Amino acid sequence: KQYTAEEIKQEVEDNDVRFLRLCFTDINGTEKAVEVPTSQLDKVLTNDIRFDGSSIDGFVRLEESDMVLYPDFSTWSILPWGDEHGGRIGRLICSVHTTDGKAFAGDPRNNLKRIIKQMNDAGFDAFDIGFEMEFHLFKLGEDGNWTTEVPDHASYFDMTSDDEGARCRRDIVETLESIGFEVEAAHHEVGDGQQEIDFRFDNALATADRCQTFKMVARHIARKHGLFATFMAKPVEGQAGNGMHNNMSLFKGKKNVFYDENGEFHLSDTALYFLNGILEHARAITAIGNPTVNSYKRLIPGYEAPCYIAWAAKNRSPLVRIPSAVEINTRLEMRSADPTANPYLLLAACLTAGLNGIKEHKMPMKPVEENIFEMSEKERAEKGIKPLPTTLHNAIKAFKADDLIKSALGDHLTRSFIESKELEWSKYSQSVSDWERQRYMNW
Ligand code: GLN
Ligand code: MG
Ligand code: MG
Ligand code: MG
16 A cells, blocks of 8 residues: 555544654565654655664674765554553655665665566566565574574474464464455465465565564564564475575566466466576576575485476476466466575566566477486486576676676665675685584595
């Protein structure tokens, strides 16, 4: 809903809102917030809240540190939980601007808007996205920190489980619905303590915003149940990791241009060109969709996560799957990203790759319905199946070599992304793990 300033003022008044939380996202996908008391409401609504951007990862240097928050009124909501004193907290997602009023290029949300504008110029009206959010719930310890103990030992779609994990999942679903989410599915996943919640698709910007809201809600509600929600890609060795499947479709008006009644799998040529763009840039996109060292411990055989660049209709081992669906739901399901990805950057990259594919008019490789993991390296080579990067280091290299995907981030974000990821890799390279001691102490 597009709220007006007057409506927001009215809601603040009617609901005893005492604080306003103004949110934005840093390069790593972490949501940041400036919280002000409602005495500042007028300033909030006239883009007059300033903050120091120099301490935000990927933003600016000290000497140019002042930033201004422009709230997007359509994101207004009142958090379902109050503050300690019973007052409520209102929330707005903001665009970050510079002091001279320009949209700041280092803000991932502004950048996604820039790419959406490019899509509009290419003649399309909406890039619709449905995310499938997987995460783990662990017990909180007495000190209030996470442990690795799980609240249940249920498994995939286990309905019999009536444990704290299931109760917490239902509480998360109800809380999301109370702030306007339409939750389409929620179930236990394969791993111990692992859950999935899917909310209805919407345009890319709204879905990226909801992804951030989703994490905030899940983390908050989990604590109420004595649990800790984590979105880390592979929290437990030897068990399924957390994916964030990205279901993409493209619209002209009300028409899903990925759909063609006569196409194979009901896919239009436009969908196939888009798909080819995704496949051609998949290695670079991986750096964005799988941005942590730990992300690559999920992308291994045996846990329904992809390792190879290929597509198929049913087979779940390749990168992109075509779920069976009726017209409006015809979509490409990209299965590589995990929920530690910055959703704004991920969608900017996927959209740029897909649009470029449409421009190039090139058909993708043939679908691969056989199990890729059982093929020999030679068979894979014959079919043109390339691997996804297997480490963050290789993914960064692929990103640096891909001018199109770098253009999807723009110069500022590309620079801060590379800087941030290289630092991450260098820290990891210097660390010595327990696995190494166990293995090498006696060599
Ligand atoms: N957890 C799996 C992953 O890592 C996905 C499982 C599924 O939803 N089928 O992507
Ligand atoms: Mg699912
Ligand atoms: Mg799943
Ligand atoms: Mg899926």
